[in-house]
Structure formats: structure tokens, C-alpha cells
Amino acid sequence: MPYKGELDKMRKGLIGIAIVGLIFSGNALAAECGGKGYTGSDSKFCLKCHTTGCPVLHPVDVKIRDTDCIRVPNNFPRTWDGKLTCTTCHDMTSSNKDFLRANRPIKHRYDFCFQCHNPECYRKFNPHKTIASKLPWKEKKEACIYCHGFGAKLEAYKACVGCHTETPHVGAPEHLRAKPEKVLKLVKGKADVVEISSIRELKPKLDEKVLKSRKPKLILVNGHIECITCHNPHPQIAIPAPPEDREWAKVEKADLDYKLKKLKLDLNRFELNTKGVKLMSKDLKGGKLCQVCHSINSLK
Numbered sequence: 001m002p003y004k005g006e007l008d009k010m011r012k013g014l015i016g017i018a019i020v021g022l023i024f025s026g027n028a029l030a031a032e033c034g035g036k037g038y039t040g041s042d043s044k045f046c047l048k049c050h051t052t053g054c055p056v057l058h059p060v061d062v063k064i065r066d067t068d069c070i071r072v073p074n075n076f077p078r079t080w081d082g083k084l085t086c087t088t089c090h091d092m093t094s095s096n097k098d099f100l101r102a103n104r105p106i107k108h109r110y111d112f113c114f115q116c117h118n119p120e121c122y123r124k125f126n127p128h129k130t131i132a133s134k135l136p137w138k139e140k141k142e143a144c145i146y147c148h149g150f151g152a153k154l155e156a157y158k159a160c161v162g163c164h165t166e167t168p169h170v171g172a173p174e175h176l177r178a179k180p181e182k183v184l185k186l187v188k189g190k191a192d193v194v195e196i197s198s199i200r201e202l203k204p205k206l207d208e209k210v211l212k213s214r215k216p217k218l219i220l221v222n223g224h225i226e227c228i229t230c231h232n233p234h235p236q237i238a239i240p241a242p243p244e245d246r247e248w249a250k251v252e253k254a255d256l257d258y259k260l261k262k263l264k265l266d267l268n269r270f271e272l273n274t275k276g277v278k279l280m281s282k283d284l285k286g287g288k289l290c291q292v293c294h295s296i297n298s299l300k
Helices: 004-032 127-131 137-148 156-161 172-176 180-187 208-213 246-262 285-291
Strands: 193-196 218-221 239-241 277-280
Touching: 127 137, 137 156, 180 218
Parallel strands: 193 218
Antiparallel strands: 239 277
């Protein structure tokens, strides 16, 4: 008759064998039922649990024909009748995050999508580039409505943030939220500042020769500082700001970090642009843009 110590060892051994058996049988079951290791093309296994996310963002069980904008790679499997399935995009034998099927490194969110989708077909229309292009002026004027809106009734701020949704930068909150009475007192008598009450006063769709003859001004809307106060959206007359030198970039980064900490915002959400900006109302060198409104002593 075995001793108690030997019985304990036997029990532990049997438990270990049972656990190993469960692991291997579990993996085998997963491979057959849509889990890790699955190589089939039936989406019903996936959709039993994954009812949100991909099934909502991207359809499955639909036929896709190749076009100039969509071309599914040959190694992305489809069903026998050519329909998309969950495993068209997800390789359940892969070690990639989310089991994404990839023919190349996925560095950015849309790199994965652009394996099938032609990025040129989804690129945002850029009205600034259009009005600066060599197209006939009649065609270029159609781009004006993008920023000015129908009948030039679009609000100045909305005209910009409709496209520029992720462009926070140093000083933006303080300027955009400044009280009109303080702003108007500060800029009183400044020749390079113009106040308007409506974007219609900027006379969109004017002749290009007239536009080119204009000198960029700092525009206030009903006393409010807007994006178009410091940025001129017309490449024909806008002043480009060159990339910042290393020393000034350090100063600006420190200023941004200080302000974000004060606002209790996550520093990782913001990136500092030191590569230069093309569409400015005034030259940034030597603080010329800032000095239109602020005295040099107040900037120290």
C-alpha cells in the first residue's frame, strides 16, 4: 500500500496531466470553433461573441469586386463564392495584435486598411492647394465654398475645425477664449488688424488678381480672435513660417508642457509641430506676428 506522501505525488501528477490535456484539447477546440488557430472562413463563430466593433465598422458576408479604389490582396482569404469574412482581415494563427492580417508593417491606424483600399480615393479634399493650383480661376472658385460656406454664411471657427480637428498648439486656448472688449482695447489703432462681423465681408470668389494684391491682415470677427486671425488660408498671399531651430523648439516644448500640466491634460495627446507652417498672416521670425498686437516688453 503506497505511503501518504506517494499518494499526494500521484494526485499532483494526475492533476497535471488533466490540466495539460485540457489545454491541448482547448486549443484544438478553439482552432475548430473560430478561436486562436482557426483557419476556416465561417464568420458565425466570431459573431457569437463579437457583436460590436468590426461587424459594425466593416461589413462581412458581402461580395467585393476589384475597382480602382478597392483591391483585396490574393492572400486575404474569402469564402468559396468570393465574400468577405472575418478571417479575410483577421489571421487567427498570427501573433499580431488583434490578429490583423498584414503584408507589411502596421505603424499607423490606416496602414492596415490601405492594404485593400487605395488611399488616393479617401484623401481629404484640400481647398488651400486647389486655389493655389494652376486650374482655371473659374474652377478654383468652387473651392471657396469649402471654407466660406453657401452664401458665405459659415462661422469663421467652424470653417477651420471642420477639417482641422486635431491641431491644438501653444497659445490657442488663451487667444480663442479672450474677451472681445479686452481684445479690441489691445488692438486699438493697429493698422494690420481688421475687424469684420461676418465672413461675407471678406468677399469670397473675388478676382484672383485682386486677391494677390491684398496684404495679409490679422482678422477679428466681432472682436473675437479666430483661427484666421493668425492664419491666412490663401496660399497666394499667406506668409510661410520656416521650421524652428532646435533651441526655440526646446523653449516652446517647455511652455507647452507647463500649460498642459496646469490644465491637467495628458502630455502624450499633443505633438509639437516644429516643421514649419505655410499659411500665416505675418512672419513669425523675431515675433513679428505677436508684435502686431503685443508690445515687445509684454512678450518677455
